[in-house]
């Protein structure tokens with residue numbers, strides 16, 4: 376009873392940042408012997424095919440999709456209510472709105488990326504990370520869940536925001552099947568805490584200390600003490616080389632993963648977790 380961490384990355388920039396990120400992150404996971412899940416946009420697979428394919432074939436890496444061009448499934452309206460400029464707002468506004476794609480576009484993006492994934496990796500894609508995430512995930516959107524089911528997706532990471540559409544997502548939000556929405560075999564795997572260091576920078580109240588590693592250390596203790604499931608997330612942002620990865624995200628990732636390992640935390644991929652949840656449910 377020491378908790379479970381699903382280390383997850385959104386690989387979405389279709390640029391040198393993707394290449395540097397994969398060059399840094401994959402060897403780090405190999406060295407630490409910790410599995411991870413990478414959610415790739417179709418555009419990123421097309422732009423960096425060889426690197427994505429090599430990462431996806433690594434035994435410690437589980438691959439999933441992140442739509443074709445990063446279209447939102449649900450509109451996000453961030454309203455932190457603390458009087459400070461909101462994350463992503465170009466004009467210093469204290470709120471930020473970004474609209475979802477229409478249903479037709481969402482279905483096209485998911486289907487197109489399912490095909491790109493199959494052509495690249497030689498097996499169907501079973502998981503999706505919803506760009507930007509949303510409060511309550513897709514609980515209130517059975518129409519979207521039916522589209523996910525139609526294109527063959529089995530699990531989704533979409534509950535990644537709090538009631539203000541900001542972060543952190545509370546740790547009491549844990550994985551669940553969308554049974555009440557009519558999709559009993561479709562699993563939600565929420566992203567608790569912050570989606571990445573830049574969201575912590577804006578939204579954290581520093582109650583756990585001045586650095587992101589302080590927050591992450593608290594999170595590990597909380598997960599261990601309560602035997603929780605935690606999706607720890609990051610992105611291929613600002614990582615044009617493996618060295619850049621090591622000097623930025625690699626610093627806090629190594630720190631939190633080392634602490635979690637020594638605390639006895641279990642690490643699994645999203646696909647392995649999905650199979651466990653299905654087996655547990657069905658006895």
Ligand SMILES: [Zn+2]
Nearest residue numbers: 385387506507
């Ligand atoms: Zn993303």
